[in-house]
Amino acid sequence: MGDTKILAMCGKGGVGKTSISALMVKLLAGGNNRKILAIDADPAVGLASALGINVRKTVNDIRNELVSRIQKGESQARKETLNFLDYEIFDALEEREGYALLAIGRPEDEGCFCRVNNLLKDIIRDLAGRFDIVLIDGEAGVEQINRRVMKTVDQLVLVSDTSAKGISVANTIAHVAADNNAVEFRSIGLVLNRVKSEDEVNDIRGRTNLDIYGWIAEDDLIRDFDFRAKPLVKIPDNSPTLHVISGVLEKMKVL
Amino acid sequence: MELFTEPIKALRSFIDEMDSKKSWQEDRYRVWPEGGGRNIVLKEDMGLELGSPEKESLSCILWTEHCPNVADGTITLIGPDFSESMGKSLPFGKVVLVGVEGFTEDNAYDRHRAMDLIRYSLDLKGFMMRAASQYMREWCRISRSTVMEGFTIKVLGSALMALFRREPFVKAVELIYVTSNTSDVNMLKQITAPAEKIISAMNKMIGEMDYDCDKCDYQTVCDDASQLKSMREAMIKKSRESRAVKSG
Numbered sequence: 001m002g003d004t005k006i007l008a009m010c011g012k013g014g015v016g017k018t019s020i021s022a023l024m025v026k027l028l029a030g031g032n033n034r035k036i037l038a039i040d041a042d043p044a045v046g047l048a049s050a051l052g053i054n055v056r057k058t059v060n061d062i063r064n065e066l067v068s069r070i071q072k073g074e075s076q077a078r079k080e081t082l083n084f085l086d087y088e089i090f091d092a093l094e095e096r097e098g099y100a101l102l103a104i105g106r107p108e109d110e111g112c113f114c115r116v117n118n119l120l121k122d123i124i125r126d127l128a129g130r131f132d133i134v135l136i137d138g139e140a141g142v143e144q145i146n147r148r149v150m151k152t153v154d155q156l157v158l159v160s161d162t163s164a165k166g167i168s169v170a171n172t173i174a175h176v177a178a179d180n181n182a183v184e185f186r187s188i189g190l191v192l193n194r195v196k197s198e199d200e201v202n203d204i205r206g207r208t209n210l211d212i213y214g215w216i217a218e219d220d221l222i223r224d225f226d227f228r229a230k231p232l233v234k235i236p237d238n239s240p241t242l243h244v245i246s247g248v249l250e251k252m253k254v255l
Numbered sequence: 256m257e258l259f260t261e262p263i264k265a266l267r268s269f270i271d272e273m274d275s276k277k278s279w280q281e282d283r284y285r286v287w288p289e290g291g292g293r294n295i296v297l298k299e300d301m302g303l304e305l306g307s308p309e310k311e312s313l314s315c316i317l318w319t320e321h322c323p324n325v326a327d328g329t330i331t332l333i334g335p336d337f338s339e340s341m342g343k344s345l346p347f348g349k350v351v352l353v354g355v356e357g358f359t360e361d362n363a364y365d366r367h368r369a370m371d372l373i374r375y376s377l378d379l380k381g382f383m384m385r386a387a388s389q390y391m392r393e394w395c396r397i398s399r400s401t402v403m404e405g406f407t408i409k410v411l412g413s414a415l416m417a418l419f420r421r422e423p424f425v426k427a428v429e430l431i432y433v434t435s436n437t438s439d440v441n442m443l444k445q446i447t448a449p450a451e452k453i454i455s456a457m458n459k460m461i462g463e464m465d466y467d468c469d470k471c472d473y474q475t476v477c478d479d480a481s482q483l484k485s486m487r488e489a490m491i492k493k494s495r496e497s498r499a500v501k502s503g
Binding site: 035077079080083084086087088090091095097098100127130131 | 295394
């Protein structure tokens, strides 16, 4: 992977993981002329929406096309298949100013096409290695990131609101990732979202061993963007939330 | 062994009839820096694009054992060169005409495949290529700075020719590029369509060894190209022999 830094975002559904991912993409795309790849691994393609992108083609669409060719009996030599997938995946990239987005799409249908899934993972890993920073917005669990995108990341970023359930899920994900070796990572940290006061943060410190990279206060502007389905990349540069996220990225040494 | 006699003849007429064409001899001395594997060109760095999925694209290899049919080392361009096309997305056609030797029913498919895979070894700084053999399409991007540093069709073609020459069975290489317009690329597609059918038939033969010829979509292609039939017979023979060895 060379010097590519890979960040994977995980956490319980509804805690604001995708909004934070979108704002991270905005910040990363705005600086230092680096190549940024955002991977939307959420089946609902929420990151694409938050970035204001209509996805034309997902990795799963490509997978289905290949599976259908195989089912029709077309022979698929490995090298030719890899090159075909590489072509199609590059075509699926949505390129915007400062970054590109790849949407994974809905999880695969029933039936085992491990060979195709593995080839796709190979291509995604190869593509990712050609960018400077890769940000994966995942589903709740880390297993999905491993199964559908890649096994090794540099930075696992867990996102939670201040609810006991959210923190518990974050702790569980950290446990599954570390002890069950679901995803290999170099460091791991927690970002708290929709925090009412610093007291809540101090309280949470007593309930988790995770390093807290930053905490984001309730933000009416983000709520309004969400409510009106406005792309979060359009949020003003002086947004306090953006400022906190900038600090989180600095802490991870990617900004 | 000859499979592409007619497409090569038609290709030669196509080139002859084109008024606005430029030709060069390959440059064996100018070496473009390697891309170091990170050969990705995103839109924001792009100088120009060729054969994108929104444009016409064709990439084809035709080979012949009659080497005088190949103008060895010649790179022909129909249309503008890279420096004349800054900021544009152009249709793209490319034919590699290869003079070969020692092609038989036993090795023709493997050698054709080896030649098809050569382009993926091109690693040139600022040049990105994605290709799908299944579609016979090739999609290239060249970065702005690379065009400004003097990357031309001649540089690209020379680098590709050098890779082809590494194959011991390759005796001559000629390249024909089309960047002029959709209609010219479509003409090239028509010319190479019979070759595409032959190549698809070869792929099918390899993939489906027990296929019944009477029910095969490519039966007419094989009927027209008798050497394809010989290839198939050689494959069946090889397959039987290998089964006999396995069963002891």
